[in-house]
Amino acid sequence: MAHSSLTEEQKSNASSLFKMIDTDRDGLITKEQAFQAWKLLGYEPNEQVSEELKSNTYGINLQKYLEVLALCMNQTSFEDRIRHIFRIIAGTQGNTISKRQLQNALSMVTIDLTDDMFLDLFEQMANDDDEEITYEDFLAFLRQNGDYIFY
Numbered sequence: 247m248a249h250s251s252l253t254e255e256q257k258s259n260a261s262s263l264f265k266m267i268d269t270d271r272d273g274l275i276t277k278e279q280a281f282q283a284w285k286l287l288g289y290e291p292n293e294q295v296s297e298e299l300k301s302n303t304y305g306i307n308l309q310k311y312l313e314v315l316a317l318c319m320n321q322t323s324f325e326d327r328i329r330h331i332f333r334i335i336a337g338t339q340g341n342t343i344s345k346r347q348l349q350n351a352l353s354m355v356t357i358d359l360t361d362d363m364f365l366d367l368f369e370q371m372a373n374d375d376d377e378e379i380t381y382e383d384f385l386a387f388l389r390q391n392g393d394y395i396f397y
């Protein structure tokens with residue numbers, strides 16, 4: 247199937263995330279880990295994605311991860327992704343993202359930030375001294391920084 251729509255930068259960002267998720271460094275991540283990562287990146291992996299991964303019973307290697315990521319990207323618009331991500335982090339009933347929710351979201355994809363790094367990120371996203379991130383904050387932050395976060 248090989249969609250090669252990822253730019254070099256997207257590939258390199260995605261590879262970094264893959265390595266973070268592959269904590270035991272055997273070059274493979276589980277399907278569950280991959281699905282969590284994709285969902286948190288705003289994709290809703292569909293049946294075609296599940297079909298692609300059916301034969302990968304021992305895990306997903308980087309090449310497969312990138313292939314399916316490209317497939318996910320082709321299926322979802324930027325705006326849709328932002329909405330999905332916000333909903334996943336804030337919860338279906340939530341209008342804002344709290345510190346704890348952002349922390350949970352990052353740990354879902356096994357991203358470990360130092361306390362200082364986390365607070366810095368949160369404050370940037372919450373737009374200075376707010377205690378919560380609104381959808382508008384979130385959208386504004388990702389419009390400015392999306393290139394680094396979206397892959």
Ligand SMILES: [Ca+2]
Pocket residue numbers: 268269270271272273274275276
């Ligand atoms: Ca692994």
